Structures are given as C-alpha cells and as structure tokens.
Amino acid sequence: MTWTNEEIAALVEPDRAHRKAYIDPDLFDLEMERIFENAWVYVGHESQVKNPGDYYLARIGRQPMMMTRDHNGEIHVLYNRCPHRGAQLCSARQGNAGRRIRCSYHAWMFNLDGSLDNIPAIDGYDGTALTIDGEDFQVQKAQRAANYRGFWFASLAEDGISLEEHLGEARTGFDQLIDRAPGGETEVVGECFHMVQHSNWKIFLENQLDASHPGATHESTGVAAMTIERDMRKAGEDPPMSYGFLSDFARLGIDGWGKFGTVGHPHGHCTLEGYMGLRPDDPDTNEYVKCMYDAYGEERAEEILGVNLHHSLIYPCMSIQPPLQQLRTIRPISPNRTMSEIWHFRLKDAPEAIYQRALGYYYLVNSPSTMVNADDLFNWWKVQHGLESQGGDWVSFHRNAGYDVIDGPLRKSPDGSMSEMPMRHMMHVWRDYMTANGKGA
Numbered sequence: 001m002t003w004t005n006e007e008i009a010a011l012v013e014p015d016r017a018h019r020k021a022y023i024d025p026d027l028f029d030l031e032m033e034r035i036f037e038n039a040w041v042y043v044g045h046e047s048q049v050k051n052p053g054d055y056y057l058a059r060i061g062r063q064p065m066m067m068t069r070d071h072n073g074e075i076h077v078l079y080n081r082c083p084h085r086g087a088q089l090c091s092a093r094q095g096n097a098g099r100r101i102r103c104s105y106h107a108w109m110f111n112l113d114g115s116l117d118n119i120p121a122i123d124g125y126d127g128t129a130l131t132i133d134g135e136d137f138q139v140q141k142a143q144r145a146a147n148y149r150g151f152w153f154a155s156l157a158e159d160g161i162s163l164e165e166h167l168g169e170a171r172t173g174f175d176q177l178i179d180r181a182p183g184g185e186t187e188v189v190g191e192c193f194h195m196v197q198h199s200n201w202k203i204f205l206e207n208q209l210d211a212s213h214p215g216a217t218h219e220s221t222g223v224a225a226m227t228i229e230r231d232m233r234k235a236g237e238d239p240p241m242s243y244g245f246l247s248d249f250a251r252l253g254i255d256g257w258g259k260f261g262t263v264g265h266p267h268g269h270c271t272l273e274g275y276m277g278l279r280p281d282d283p284d285t286n287e288y289v290k291c292m293y294d295a296y297g298e299e300r301a302e303e304i305l306g307v308n309l310h311h312s313l314i315y316p317c318m319s320i321q322p323p324l325q326q327l328r329t330i331r332p333i334s335p336n337r338t339m340s341e342i343w344h345f346r347l348k349d350a351p352e353a354i355y356q357r358a359l360g361y362y363y364l365v366n367s368p369s370t371m372v373n374a375d376d377l378f379n380w381w382k383v384q385h386g387l388e389s390q391g392g393d394w395v396s397f398h399r400n401a402g403y404d405v406i407d408g409p410l411r412k413s414p415d416g417s418m419s420e421m422p423m424r425h426m427m428h429v430w431r432d433y434m435t436a437n438g439k440g441a
C-alpha cells in the first residue's frame with residue numbers, strides 16, 4: 001500500500017507503536033529511503049582498511065557500498081557498482097585490490113578513490129561521448145562521508161546536518177573506545193562475526209537499552225554461571241572474572257536493573273550508565289590503571305575512567321559498549337531479516353589481561369555462539385512472529401510513560417526505574433524521520 005505521512009504518524013502513539021511498523025514491506029522500503037539512505041550510517045573503522053589498496057564492503061540501506069583506502073592513505077566510501085555495465089566491482093567481503101580495482105567483466109580499471117584509470121582497447125571509444133574523466137564513468141561516491149576519530153559514516157543524502165552534529169553528546173561512546181587505550185588508539189581485532197537476525201531491525205535497537213529484559217531473558221544463563229562459580233569456589237578455585245559477565249544476569253534478579261539510568265539524545269541516540277563491575281579492584285585492572293596514569297597523568301586518566309557509560313546506541317544503526325570494546329552494527333535486509341556485524345577492538349598498549357577480559361565478553365555475551373545472544377535472538381524471533389499474527393495490533397511501551405525527566409535536549413529515565421523511555425524515544429524519532437520527507441529528524 002502507499003503510505004501517507006498521516007497514516008505513518010498514526011502508527012506511533014506516546015506510549016505504544018503499531019505492529020505494522022515492524023512487518024509491512026512497503027514501510028520497510030520507506031524506512032530504507034527515509035532513514036538508512038538519508039541519515040548518517042556507520043560504514044566501518046579505519047583499521048578495517050589498514051593498507052593502501054584495502055577495501056571492505058558494507059550495505060547502507062539497500063545500497064551495496066565499499067570503504068577503500070587509496071595509495072595516498074585516504075579513505076573513501078564508494079558505491080560497489082561499475083560505471084560500464086553495472087557489475088559489482090568487489091565481490092569478496094574484504095580484500096586488497098592492489099594498485100587498481102579491476103572490474104571482472106570487461107577489465108575497466110579504477111583507482112581506489114573510484115576514478116577511472118584505464119579501459120582496454122580504449123580507442124574503441126574515440127569519437128564517442130565517453131571520456132576518461134567524464135562524471136558518468138567514475139565509480140560513484142557516497143553523497144557524504146565523514147569520520148569521527150577513525151569511525152567512518154556515510155550519508156546518501158546530498159544535504160543535511162554534519163556527522164558531529166548528528167552524533168552530538170552521544171559521541172562519548174567513540175571517545176571512550178579510544179581514550180581508554182593508554183596508547184591513544186584502538187583497532188578492530190581480526191574479522192567480525194556476521195549474523196542474520198530473524199527479526200525487524202528496530203527490535204535489536206529496542207533490546208539494547210531494555211533494562212527490564214536481562215534478568216528475565218538471561219536468567220537461566222546467569223544461574224548456570226553462578227552454579228559453576230559456586231562449585232569452583234567449593235573446590236578452592238577462583239572463577240575467572242569473565243564468568244561474572246554471565247552470573248550478573250542472575251545476581252541482579254528480574255527487577256534489579258533500575259539503578260542503571262538511560263538517557264535519550266537528539267536524533268534517536270540513547271545511552272546506558274555503567275554496570276557489571278567495569279572498574280573492579282584486581283591486579284589486572286590495577287596494572288591497567290597504572291598504564292593509564294603513565295600515559296595521561298592521574299587527573300586526565302581518572303577523567304577518562306570515571307565516565308559512567310556502559311553502552312551507547314547510535315540511531316539507527318549501531319550499538320557500542322566502550323568499557324568492553326564491543327561494537328555491533330546492523331544492516332537491515334527485509335522487514336524480518338537483519339544482518340548484524342559484531343566487532344571487538346583492542347586498546348593500544350593496554351595489558352594483555354585487559355584485552356583477554358574484553359575478548360571473554362565478546363565470546364561469552366555478544367558472539368553468535370553464546371547462550372546470552374541465543375537467549376536474545378530467540379526472543380526477537382518470537383516477537384517478530386507474534387507481531388505478524390493478528391493477536392493484537394499494538395506494542396506496549398507503557399513502563400514509566402509520562403514520567404521522563406527532560407533535561408535540556410536530553411530525555412532521561414526516572415531514577416530507579418526500568419523505564420521504556422528508550423523505545424518510546426526511538427519510535428518518536430522514527431516517526432519524525434518517516435514523515436519529514438527526507439529532511440531527517
């Protein structure tokens with residue numbers, strides 16, 4: 001069906017959203033056009049294309065894109081589409097193209113910035129409209145590309161607010177992912193996990209700051225980890241600290257997650273304050289703190305380590321957990337399929353034990369094989385099925401509705417609550433994007 005702005009706006013009420021927003025194929029196409037192919041969307045980190053000639057593929061909305069590094073060291077975001085007859089230029093997810101990208105179909109050659117370098121038997125074009133520097137014969141660039149401290153985004157809209165303005169105060173998540181490195185740099189570790197969620201992309205975002213779910217959804221995982229910890233202690237062993245990442249889910253109970261505040265930022269971003277013993281008092285952490293003092297001086301190091309942030313959600317495309325160096329980004333495929341990339345970062349010059357601890361979190365909580373992620377994926381799949389049924393039209397976001405604390409441009413959950421403010425906040429921004437005729441939210 002064709003959706004009018006009025007019909008779309010009616011899908012979002014102050015405390016609930018209509019199920020069609022999660023299942024309708026025409027709305028999905030509009031979301032791709034008005035949100036993902038319009039707003040700033042995460043492409044990747046500069047360390048994914050470390051060397052000249054490197055490329056890495058990424059989807060932005062429905063568009064196949066690639067991030068490349070040219071031989072001057074500059075990064076570009078290009079459409080993965082040959083200007084000759086349209087073939088995709090790079091088919092491997094990542095690689096090194098050498099000096100030039102060569103199209104596999106008729107061997108047109110392109111520089112890593114997308115400019116056309118050469119065509120075999122080029123004299124066949126003598127006297128035609130094709131010129132080597134003609135605009136139509138270059139690989140097209142994303143309309144806008146920008147990075148924040150090495151994290152690259154692109155917007156497929158010609159105009160709009162800058163990346164910095166878009167990120168606003170929510171950029172702290174990226175700052176933390178870098179500043180927590182004694183060496184002042186961070187880089188991706190190897191390849192990411194790719195995983196297809198059988199659910200709508202908004203369900204992933206809603207889950208990220210859903211304080212009322214961990215104690216329920218992950219209860220069995222938490223109890224199993226607590227049992228193992230107890231058995232190890234009985235046997236005189238110290239359980240590894242990373243087991244606590246799991247047992248915490250049970251330790252706090254179903255209703256104990258209200259102490260972690262959530263904040264809604266302009267443009268749909270949301271943040272969650274810290275939890276899970278992010279600054280424990282153990283020899284490895286103390287060695288790391290000493291490295292930070294040596295690198296930054298005590299005052300600045302404490303300023304960095306004192307930021308009370310566990311999780312930043314950058315709307316509409318990603319989630320970052322800087323204290324544990326995790327980053328997840330989503331690439332919607334259809335109303336009920338969402339590709340996700342799950343990345344882990346290494347802090348330059350941090351002790352190996354700190355790296356291993358964060359790697360433990362990656363494997364135990366965020367990877368596709370962990371029970372925690374499986375708990376979530378199963379619920380999201382069940383939500384999608386439920387919303388596709390005719391058993392009810394509305395999704396409830398009523399918890400603490402009407403009690404958000406407004407603080408300038410920020411919208412905060414009331415103290416001690418497990419408010420569904422982040423879900424309401426994101427759906428209101430969704431409505432704004434979807435009805436703003438491409439002007440953003």
Ligand code: FES
Nearest residue numbers: 082084085103106
């Ligand atoms: S389609 Fe690429 S060279 Fe022909």
Ligand SMILES: [Fe+2]
Nearest residue numbers: 213214217376
């Ligand atoms: Fe979860």
